Amino acid sequence: MSADAVDDSPHDDSPDIQESEPKLTKAQLARIERNRQKALLLKQARLQSRPYPEGKPDKHKVKAPPREIDSGGGFYIEEDDEALQNVHKKIIHPEGAVLAVDNLVCDGCGKEFMESFLLNHFELAVCDICRQNEEKYGLITKSDAKKRFLLKDCDFDQREPALKFIIRKNPHNERWGDMKLYLETQITDRAMEVWGDEEKLEEQHEKRDQNREKSKQKKFDKRVKELRMAVRSSLWRKDSGSHEHDFGEETYDEDEDMYSKTCKSCGHVMTYEKM
The missing domain is CATH 3.90.530.10 (XPA C-terminal domain)
Incomplete structure (x- = not known):
């Protein structure tokens, strides 16, 4: 190939253009920093209002008070969500042991019974039917x-x-x-x-009746003596108006249980008792 040959390859006579990023001004950089700080503050505010991510319970959340429900038995119970979920569940209790109860036997009729008036108050095994016999019970x-x-x-x-x-x-x-x-x-x-036994009890009754009669008789005799003394003393005061007796020594009659004195001048005898 000769020197005069034409070169078909393209040639760029302009200088090389180097691509470079545009430079930001100070105002633009300051605006970017302010936006970044504002975004951080908003993120922190959201975290404080919801410290837990979605799906996890919030322990600090205030729970609403439970609702009261009328139980129908004269009192109210608090509604519990977990308890409401188990309301319709069938509760199966284990069967209890069968207890054998020994009934008492009535001393009157010999029939079995569980409780009665005489058993509760006097610890006597007699049913209420036999208790109607008032002569015995x-x-x-x-x-x-x-x-x-x-x-x-x-x-x-x-x-x-x-x-x-x-x-x-x-x-x-x-x-x-x-x-x-x-x-x-x-x-x-x-x-x-x-x-x-009953015989000794009757003897005691008779003995007490006799003592009672003796006591009555003794009281009666004492009353009679008091009356006799009152009559004799009044008679003695009546006779003393016309004559003043001069009694001698006192004598005692054991058979009559009486005392007497004799007047020395007229021979009048005064009998009396000492109480």
């Missing part, structure tokens, strides 16, 4: 029991075991205080413990 007041069975207060409370009783209002007058009612069968048993 009647009640008696403490004063009547002391009079009929000659018992003392210590026989009711201090002698073991102490007798059971119930308290009732006095039917005659409420101001007289409450009455203690005892079971007559238990009073009879206690009287047999004290006296031994």
